[in-house]
Amino acid sequence: MFGNIAKSLFGSSNDRYVRSLNPLLAKIASFESSLQAMDDATLANQTALFRQRLANGEKLDDLLPEAFATVREAAHRVLGQRHYDVQMIGGIVLHRGEIAEMRTGEGKTLVATLATYLNALPGDGVHVITVNDYLAARDADWMGRVYRFLGLTVGVIVPNLSDEQRRDAYAADITYGTNNEFGFDYLRDNMKYERASMVQRPFAMAIVDEVDSVLIDEARTPLIISGPTDDKSDLYMQVDAVVKQITPDDYEKDEKQKTIVLTEEGTERVERLLEAAGLLEGANLYDFENTQVVHHLNQSLRANVMFKSDIDYIVKDGKVVIIDEFTGRMMDGRRWSDGLHQAVEAKEGVQIEPENQTMASITFQNYFRMYPKLAGMTGTASTEAAEFFDIYKMNVVTIPTNKPIHRVDEEDEFYKDTHDKFRAIAKRIRQHAEKGQPVLVGTVSIEKSELLSDFLKQEGVDHSVLNARYHEQEAHIVAQAGRLGAVTIATNMAGRGTDIQLGGNLEFRAEDELAGMPEGPERDAAMAQIKAEIAAEKARVLEAGGLFVLGTERHESRRIDNQLRGRSGRQGDPGLSRFYLSLDDDLLRIFGPDTLFAKMMRNNIEDGEAIGSKWLTKAIETAQKKVEARNYDIRKQVVEYDDVMNDQRKVIYEQRADIMDAETVGDVVEDMRAETVNTIVGEACPVGSYPEQWNVEGMKDRLAEILNLTPPIDRWLEEDAVDPEIITERVQAEADAMVAAKAAELEPETWTQVEKSILLQNLDHHWKEHLATLDALRQVVHLRAYAQKTPINEYKQEAFALFQRMLDNIREDVTKTIAHAQFQLQAPPPLPDLPDFITTHFDPFSGEDNSADIDAGTLGLIQSQVPPMQIPQPTAADLGQDPESWQGAVSRNAPCPCGSGRKYKHCHGAV
Structure with missing residues (x-):
């Protein structure tokens, strides 16, 4: 109680910390008039002056007020955007190696320019990490205008670059790229044979955009570089045929852990089926001789029972493509490890690629902890503040919004089953769309997106579906989600990082509608027309109530729900949010209370009836906390x-x-x-x-x-x-x-x-x-x-x-x-370049792959990764035709003299 009283009088520790930065804000503002009086050349020359002052012994903290003011003035001249005071606070927090929690629409991309510029002055390189390649390229170009104006160099790391291009990008003062690209480049560098062929230089500072997604969501899964092993396609197909003959009574599954175990009767049944298929040696499935068969059996069981098409993966062009559980994106070139991907390929009847063997691996935790200074920004981090401090020693600072929030968050509505819930959602969407209010609908899977799309078609509602099947256009679709009467269905925050502006996004409309139109009076007139249309449309959208965010079910993490809600009500705009739930939702079904009360509710709710229950709301929160803790x-x-x-x-x-x-x-x-x-x-x-x-x-x-x-x-x-x-x-x-x-x-x-x-x-x-x-x-x-x-x-x-x-x-x-x-x-011959290895980002505990974007690694044939030695190997002609006489004369790791291409120890030298 006394804590609450003190908090009401003095504010929270976060409030006091933010207030303590006010003197620094005043100092930054004091430089504004003198910088405004400079011409462009003089302003750009500030960088050289700052670097000279650093060389003379000044510290970055000494330069901060003047450097931040310089960036603010440069951004105003180059981009037409002036940093708000709250954005300055965010920049200070980033410079201090902390996490700036800023609401959606508060301009985090612009905030990053402050700390990035200041920390790039020593010339050691600043890495700006984004969640996908589109945002990396966009931000490098967009914010790069400010850096280049001030005389800094900017590089961007995207897939399919040569080593020379990557080296140049890392040599720049500021380098943009995704977490995966940086991590895989680190691993690839440590597989090379000459220092000159490495692309990265020693780490200095990283600023991570959407830091919760990168350091929390994806941190369960290590980055792995691997190469193929022997082909076992036939065995996968045979085991898959056996698994498809067993029934649910033969196994027990745990959906929380994504594991599956055969029952005693199931084991006996599988033994008979494997014996009939000629795959079982001896009478017991768990004899040592059957270790490999048991491994394949377990993976095939998981593939057939636990992994669902259009939720965990989709089949595209004859290949199994993994779906990221957090972003809903397709991850071409990614593969589950330990034979799971091959088991899914056998299940779907597509061509089975060879298994892979790990050659290098690192987790994001240990990769990012190598940076002497690490900072991040996101709209949602406070729920994981303890973890950020425990693992990364980073504090979370909540930055106040530039304008008060006017979004209304309505209570959740509960329905008996999924069908009733989706029918109610479709009717509610139609009502809001008819009055011109844009609606952004959040779903948890492709399957749910397409199911809702069917309901909306029955209601006659025009809509856009944004999920892993169409992620190429996601930024353009999301950017226009705030237009009059627009209905957009998005999978799990797809399009994150793209600003939803009421009335439409000028930048994207110009890109879509004026593509190919040369600069000149005609283009200027068209731009003016688009601006006028957006302003008029925004007024009508505001009158309709702003953006309505509708969640079709709660996510297992409260943070993801908050991200969805946060898309509405940016910069003081009005907005509305509500979640629709049913007792069939995975969160309640798997993690919720399995009680008599829940069963009574199912039996006593009429079809189509909605209820609001504090008990159910509490159950949802409890379930989410359970999952977050797990x-x-x-x-x-x-x-x-x-x-x-x-x-x-x-x-x-x-x-x-x-x-x-x-x-x-x-x-x-x-x-x-x-x-x-x-x-x-x-x-x-x-x-x-x-x-x-x-x-x-x-x-x-x-x-x-x-x-x-x-x-x-x-x-x-x-x-x-x-x-x-x-x-x-x-x-x-x-x-x-x-x-x-x-x-x-x-x-x-x-x-x-x-x-x-x-x-x-x-x-x-x-x-x-x-x-x-x-x-x-x-x-x-x-x-x-x-x-x-x-x-x-x-x-x-x-x-x-x-x-x-x-x-x-x-x-x-x-x-x-x-x-x-x-x-x-x-x-000796020149050292070869490293090939494109298969790169994966998989969860060792659940087998899930959580990469957010496509890496340069391909699934092509992988050549030997070691340089050829000028060491002639003996052949059968040199040693005699009797393999028994070769023992002792041939190294166990040398090619077998028989000419099979395999190592001697795996061929005629096998013990």
């Missing part, structure tokens, strides 16, 4: 698990960078060789053991296999009282001499390049294998909970042991490759 736990779990991998990732990536930057890597290779010799001798001659207990034959075999050496160990043992240390020194000396002789055959630069190539090649190969092992470990480590152990602690211990083993394997393989290699006396 999703936070998932994201937190992703971070906990990725933090383990992140420490290892940093070690590997730093090691790669050191190798690429080093003039010579001979010391590294020599240390690896010494460690390998120590290990081999140490295993054969344990400390504290007697010579007669030593495994001398095993040591000789290992030295021949790894170091290509046959030292006279027996003679050493006969001649001297040799201890393990002396054997180690002698073997080391022989190995060093052999490698020195090889190095002498080549030019020093060539030998260095060979050593670097071998190091990077082995590092990448083992890191890729390590990632696959960690993926498998993460999927099963939760079972340790049954043994009263904490899965994350078990994962940390296992991952550390696996990492140590990986480092040992790298040392051994590098030593072995150099020892056995025969080099041709010619310069």
Whole structure:
């Protein structure tokens, strides 16, 4: 109670913080008159003066008032837009590395120019992150006019750019792009073989637009670069045929977790079906021999039961295309991992693409935490303020609106079932459209959008449907959603980032209607005509009540509902919002109360009858809080698990960078060789053991296999009282001499390049294998909970042991490759460019893919990612036709001498 009294007297902590910025606002305003008196050239020269002051020791905070005032004046001259005081507050918040929560229509895009300009002055580069490629290109062009006027360079990262174009864009003072493009470029850079071919430079600052979408919604799902493995199309089709024969009684499904488990009777039935199909080895489905079949069976069950066409994916041009659950956009080029996408392809009867193996991976949490300064802006962040601080150490500051909000938020209406609800919605939309009030309808899936479209057609209401099938035109459709009588159906905030202006959007109307018309009096007259039409139409829309936002059901996150509501009532305009719900809605059905009261309500509500219930409203809020808490736990779990991998990732990536930057890597290779010799001798001659207990034959075999050496160990043992240390020194000396002789055959630069190539090649190969092992470990480590152990602690211990083993394997393989290699006396070929890998952004816990836009990665054939070595490999003609005689003469990782193209260890060398 006392807290409420204090709050009413002194305001909230947020209010006090915003008020504390008033002196800074006054200081910014004090520069306005002097800047207005400058001509364009003098104003543009301010940038050079600011940079000189920075070089003389001033800090960015010292420059802030004058720099912000400069941007305000430049924007007024170039764009005809002057920053409001509340936008200045937003700019200060961004500069301080915090999150500015600003209502829709308050001009966040313009706000970003303030902090972006100031932090670009040192020349280290500022990254402005947007949620899709359209907004990245639009904002880079639109706001780029201000930056270029002030003498800064602007780059934009969009799909299908060459490495040279990306490098130029990152070299600019300000770089626009999507979260996925920046993240994938980071991963691709750390797979390259020369520092000069990397495109990014060290991070300085990132400003994230729609920060809740990027750092919260999409943060459950890591970015992954992968390449294909062996084709198993037939197995997917066979298992899919089996799954389609089982009934709902054979399994139990959990829609919350998107998991499905066979019952005991279902398992027996599936075993009989698999046995009949010739896929089962032995009598038990869960025998070790059937591990692969069980994996395919589980994925096929999920594909057939849990994943729905037109909700989770659509089939387009013979391909399964994933639908983003947050934005409703199609994600061409994205694929679910771990065989799930192939299972869906088998279900739909389209061509099955090969599975993929992870080659590089990072979560958004760990990517964005690499920036020394991180800021963000959005219309809805306060409900996740705790998470933003816990994960990113960013405070959320709510910025007041420029004008008071006049939108009316009506209470929710409840109906018995979906049919009654949609019929009522269609009638309500018709009533508002007939009086000229524009209506924006929010749905949660393509299926619901098209269902509502059918109801509106029956009511004779003209409307536009905006969902994943038509996302190319989404910005143009949403921009005109405020026109007189317009009815727009949008899937889950599609078109976010595009301003809905009452009466219509001048910029988009001009683009649509005056395309191709040259500059001149005729175009000016047409523009004046459009402006007059918009002004007249806006007056009629205001008279009709402004934009009516209608939600067809509550989203699982309150934040998404607030985003939808926030599209109405911008800049003091009138507006209206209401949500229509039914007991069939997924949120209530899956997460709501399964009580006798809910069943009684279903039985006692008449068809078409609407009710308003505080109990149901409370149930909705409780359900949303449950889901938000669950999703936070998932994201937190992703971070906990990725933090383990992140420490290892940093070690590997730093090691790669050191190798690429080093003039010579001979010391590294020599240390690896010494460690390998120590290990081999140490295993054969344990400390504290007697010579007669030593495994001398095993040591000789290992030295021949790894170091290509046959030292006279027996003679050493006969001649001297040799201890393990002396054997180690002698073997080391022989190995060093052999490698020195090889190095002498080549030019020093060539030998260095060979050593670097071998190091990077082995590092990448083992890191890729390590990632696959960690993926498998993460999927099963939760079972340790049954043994009263904490899965994350078990994962940390296992991952550390696996990492140590990986480092040992790298040392051994590098030593072995150099020892056995025969080099041709010619310069190594130039290093190849990295191919376009398959890039995905999938949820390791649910299998969902949450990328918001299309990446440059393609599904084309992927070439080898390592540079070809000039090391001739033995063939069957060299070794003899008997494969048994090849053992020991062929490296296990070398191509098989039979000419199959597979590695020896996977072909005739298989154990």
